[in-house]
Amino acid sequence: MTTKEKGDKPAPKKPVKKPVAKKKATGSTARARNTVKVQKAEVALTVLQVRFVEEYLVDMNATQAAIRAGYSEKTAYSIAHENLRKPEIVAAIAEARAKQQQRTEITADRVLREAWNQVTADARELTELVVVCCRHCYGEGHMRQRTQVERDYAYKLWVDEGEDPEDFPEDGGVGFDPNREPFSDCPECGGHGYPRVVLKDTRKLSPGAASLYAGVKQTKFGIEIMTHSKDAAMEKLFKHLGLYERDNQQRVDPLASLLHSIASGNSNGFKPVAKDPEHGED
Incomplete structure (x- = not known):
């Protein structure tokens, strides 16, 4: 065992380096790791843009998504409108929705099939x-x-x-x-x-009737069978098929059409009456 000799100095301690706190990326200048392809080009999104995409998938409300993402409430509406016109954000939303559908197995086909089941369901099964x-x-x-x-x-x-x-x-x-x-x-x-x-016994319902069935409620008048609205499901299908748009294109104002026909001298318009029996004019 060795002893410390007189006059020996202890070895100097090595200075401990304190970890340097990294600056938190803030604002639109910070770049996120997320990138999307826009016409075969890799485009990086800012942190706020990434948050906007994530929040937009929650309720598809662009203005509220902008506010929750961190944009100013005063400019949220205009920024949301601007974001939805940017190709890189549109591509990011499409990519995020596709991944969301894979995770949840909720696809447009499945939603449409559920609406179709409700429209074609026979309520007499309930x-x-x-x-x-x-x-x-x-x-x-x-x-x-x-x-x-x-x-x-x-x-x-x-x-x-x-x-x-x-x-x-x-x-x-x-x-x-x-x-x-x-x-x-x-x-x-x-x-x-x-x-x-x-x-009817709800355990034995067909897929269509099961989609239409919304539960049962006990009231003072007896049991009430609740159903989803067939009209609402039909409206979803009409919008998906573009029937409303097609109907609007075919819709013509009959009065405007008649006046135009008369003004242009079209034979399909009103013809002058030679004798008016009501007024006795010849």
């Missing part, structure tokens, strides 16, 4: 209004008919009250089937029967 026979349709002599359970219960009450079993009124007999169709010549209902609401 609930039906069924018209069935009345109690008199198939009773003997068209008197009121009972089920066997009802007849036995009525008979027991009759006997318990001390009445003669032989005098029990059988009325229209037993065998009432509430699912039979109305009898056309029934004197009681006139062959119209009685309406009955039938709710």
